[in-house]
Amino acid sequence: MSQSPGTRRGFLKLGAALGGTALSTPFIARHALAAEPIKVGVLLDQSGPLGLSGQPMLQATQYAAKVINDQGGLLGRPVQLVTYDTQSSMQLYTQYAQQLALKDKVAVVQGGITSASREAIRPIFDRFKTLYFYNTQYEGGVCDRDIFCTGTTPAQTVSHIVPYALKNWGKKTYIIAADYNYGHITAKWMTKYTREGGGQVLETDFFPLDVTDFSATISKIQQASPDFVLSPLVGANHLGFYRQWAAAGMKSKIPVASSVFGLSNELKSMAPSVTDGIISAFGWYPTVPGAGSTSFSDGMAKMFGPNLPMLSELDSASYEGMMFWAEGVKKAGTVERLAVIKALESGITIDGPSGKATMDPATHHVIHNAYLAKAVAGEWAIQDTYPASPPADTAAVCDLIKNPRMDKQFIVNVD
The missing domain is CATH 3.40.50.2300 (Response regulator)
Structure with a gap:
């Protein structure tokens, strides 16, 4: 078939x-x-x-x-x-x-x-x-x-992602989001939950779905020096961010949590060296x-x-x-x-x-x-369940x- x-x-x-x-x-x-x-x-x-x-x-x-x-x-x-x-x-x-x-x-x-x-x-x-x-x-x-x-x-997923990041990674975040209503509204929810948890959003950047080059943004994030990145990036073109992030040596320095990552076969199409450690939350994982x-x-x-x-x-x-x-x-x-x-x-x-x-x-x-999971060796390791x-x-x-x-x-x- x-x-x-x-x-x-x-x-x-x-x-x-x-x-x-x-x-x-x-x-x-x-x-x-x-x-x-x-x-x-x-x-x-x-x-x-x-x-x-x-x-x-x-x-x-x-x-x-x-x-x-x-x-x-x-x-x-x-x-x-x-x-x-x-x-x-x-x-x-x-x-x-x-x-x-x-x-x-x-x-x-x-x-x-x-x-x-x-x-x-x-x-x-x-x-x-x-x-x-x-x-x-x-x-x-x-x-x-x-x-x-x-x-x-977001009440079923982002509400769990952000508290996890604030607890485990720090209080300062940088948001990178798709430039249409999903990205804009989800970024607002991320900002809300960050502030409610005592955190700070350093900056929010939006990207059209056809953007593939994130080098300038990665430089901006490096200069801002957040504790973690929140990402509602969407679609095949935006996957370039994660590859470029790892290639720039940033993956081991600043962790990433996403409300979308994992919806487009990312863990099978990209190497664990790119995906390991990324956090997401969804209603189901394999x-x-x-x-x-x-x-x-x-x-x-x-x-x-x-x-x-x-x-x-x-x-x-x-x-x-x-x-x-x-x-x-x-x-x-x-x-x-x-x-x-x-x-x-x-x-x-x-x-x-x-x-x-x-x-x-x-x-x-x-x-x-709802479930929160971490990418580990090409699979999703469930971290928590919210019945x-x-x-x-x-x-x-x-x-x-x-x-x-x-x-x-x-x-x-x-x-």
């Missing part, structure tokens, strides 16, 4: 030629073959700067569909994925979102990686009354009846113990083979997004949008890779375990039970 680069290019060309028809149909239980399929739209970057993250997210979605279909599908019908490669392009995100809603008439959409991509397509799904699952760790604050978010927010975690990792490896990249929260959240939707459909007894929303708002709980996970009715975000972590940042501004017509992203005040 694994794809070589040449095979993947052929796959993408085929997708373009077919104009976005159902490009990936998972195995379907034999007794459900004759039933009309339930279409699930998938919008993920399979190429472009975020392709390294999007490829395993798609694979996790395909695996979830296979698990559902192997169990007989939903409501006696198979699940069929309708997949588009958004190529890290906002224009393609909006184009394909409209196609999924109007032409393909999917029951739900699973997808989006960056917050910018989510905010490009979320209004489209609101307008055309299409249920949407955003399965990515992000900055928090989305409050919309038609969207469910399965990734972690080294998380438990039956759900092991079953997910083993199932993905069996389906896609030994070339599967190191999995991350993006992938476990993509799987859990499918499973939450499936449980909502089962409880509702229909794929009709409002009925599924009502079912999901009943507090549905699943046992997923991250452990026990519960959909919070008021925020449409997930209450689940049933709530999305407290979003909960401070969002209550969809009281305000069901809400459809915006709040910029949470972190001052």
Whole structure:
């Protein structure tokens, strides 16, 4: 099931030629073959700067569909994925979102990686009354009846990273962040938690996603002499920072903690001499113990083979997004949008890779375990576990039970 680069290019060309028809149909239980399929739209970057993250997210979605279909599908019908490669392009995100809603008439959409991509397509799904699952760790604050978010927010991750750094490394930090809403808002959360812990942010620098040269920034950090660096850098181009940081001899002098590092196969694509010692926090790592975690990792490896990249929260959240939707459909007894929303708002709980996970009715975000880990010899060594972590940042501004017509992203005040 694994794809070589040449095979993947052929796959993408085929997708373009077919104009976005159902490009990936998972195995379907034999007794459900004759039933009309339930279409699930998938919008993920399979190429472009975020392709390294999007490829395993798609694979996790395909695996979830296979698990559902192997169990007989939903409501006696198979699940069929309708997949588009958004190529890290906002224009393609909006184009394909409209196609999924109007032409393909999917029951739900699973997808989006960056917050910018989510905010490009979320209004489209609101307008055309299409249920949407955003399965990515992000900055928090989305409050919309038609969207469910399965990734972690800063209250579930950054709130653990910063105290760890302040306790173990010192009180002065330097923040380097991606120059779009995720990076800007996460940097604010990092600043908030640093100040609350008695620390000081010496400076914050922002970088567009196409920046690859960090030599000038590394010189600035050297001059500032922080105790540690906090990094919400995003995407394949920004991985250059970590290589350049190690090459400049800084890795052994100033430690780094990141809210994003590990979501793009970094521990397998870079040497331990670059990655060892980096701290992160997510809702799941491949080294998380438990039956759900092991079953997910083993199932993905069996389906896609030994070339599967190191999995991350993006992938476990993509799987859990499918499973939450499936449980909502089962409880509702229909794929009709409002009925599924009502079912999901009943507090549905699943046992997923991250452990026990519960959909919070008021925020449409997930209450689940969070983990803090350190990169050691190409693996994630779990340092601490935070059970049933709530999305407290979003909960401070969002209550969809009281305000069901809400459809915006709040910029949470972190001052």
